[in-house]
Amino acid sequence: MAANGNPTWVDVSLPDVGSSQDFYSSLFGWTFEDQGEEYGHYHMIKAEDGRVLGGAMAAAPDDPTPPAWTVYLATDDLTGTLERAKEAGGTVLFDAMPTGELGTMAIATAPSGAAFGLWEPKTFDGFDAVDASGHPVWFETMSGDYDADLKFYAKALGWEPAAMDGVRYSTNRPGEAATAGICDAAEFLPAGTPSYWRVYFRVDNTDDAVARLLELGGRVLDGPQDSPFGRLATVADPSGVSFQMIMPSEA
Template identity: 45%
Template sequence: MSETSVTNLSATPDQPAVTVGSPVWIDYTAVDFPAQRAFYEALFGWTFEDQGEEYGHYMMIRKDDATVGGAMDAADLPPAPEGMPPAVWTVYLKTEDIDRTMELVAEHGGTVVNEPMDVGPLGRMAIVESAGGEALGFCEPGEFPGHDLPLTPGTSVWFEVMSTDVAADAAFYRNVAGWDVVPMRGDAPDDGAAGDVDPGAAGEGPAYATNFADEDSTAGLCDATQWLPEGTPSFWRPYFQVTDMEEAVRVVAEHGGRVVDGPMDSPFGVVASVLDPAGATFQLNQPPRG
């Protein structure tokens, strides 16, 4: 997470329209769904609203008046391909033309996993694998604009790629999603001209970059090679805000989850890396006080 992301983590501005290339939706799929649902209800106070048979019993996750994302019981889906994790959070980036985006995915080293599908009048969605190997979604909104980002406890406040091939991913997101790929301070050249960095060059890439500059940033790209065990594939992860990290960690353990890193202090507050009972990863963030 870069210093430019502090706005997303600690402020509560009026919510502007989501820009192209920014996360517009997240959803969660898991086996043994009732147990996972109980975990998130206890941790964040979420409610899960079944949208009915018309939408395959897809559930809307809500925190008070905010729509956090969606959820699906893996039992309601066709059997997953061998090797798929039992639970996963998927981040969807906004596009205005999902068919053209799928063409760009193929042209720039990615793979289309699930072709674009209509979700009633709400929009169109697709799942791909990036050039760096992580799964992500793209969404072309229709009548439904996407998730709410009030930046309050129990809602998402940041999103990032933990990449094991940051050069490939930097080029992929620049060409497919329209990212600027702005290195965080310390990764840019001495004169601060981030545009002089070629994050798509072979063997090169920022240790951490944001999709856009400064207050326009909505997601990050992290070189995770020094953090992840060898052989771990790249992945996206969301950050969810909590009021009291100590209490959140207690609830995680009490309901079958596990803290795998932290809690630790950062310029953006206290951060911890968590696995839910089914093994899906996400981050907790307690913003700075005062």
């Protein structure tokens, strides 16, 4: 399983899973496998290489929360993690919920209000962390309360924050052990926009992927643009669910 505090799963709530399947299958080559009534028709998403990379579910019609991707962080002690999260200023939105023999999940928020999942595995560890097309390759929280969130993730989930030079950005661990980041977004989050987590999906060519996304009815929110880590774009699917696409740099 992933180390405590590392991203281990992602899933997305969608207004219409059927039409979204067509979009993501055409964009990334994903396939969706319905897990049946026992699991509320939760869908496992597989990349073109056959590896499971995440999940999808239908958004509840009366849910006021906009459909979005959720990042799940690994824990080998969900009960203890939830207690530490509350002690560190977080909030538990959904307490521990067993999912058959697969594991146990919960949903919490950091002090900034950014919601994330927690996953304690039994028979299912989560996705395989691979740098391959169509897979999630980076995860970060856009925080409106950077200092409080840094302390929160360190206490609740054992992060060892490593600050980047010249910017208010830290990774969850130093150097090559880093698997997620936290960005001080207080100055550029639009008024009324809550803090949130976001997911980067690997593509072989960002500009080509953006062109295909537009053909399929998606929208470009920012970019494409070059960064020290690769060429990236912030986009949204036709239902408004946002995510990042990145072609990592060779460095």
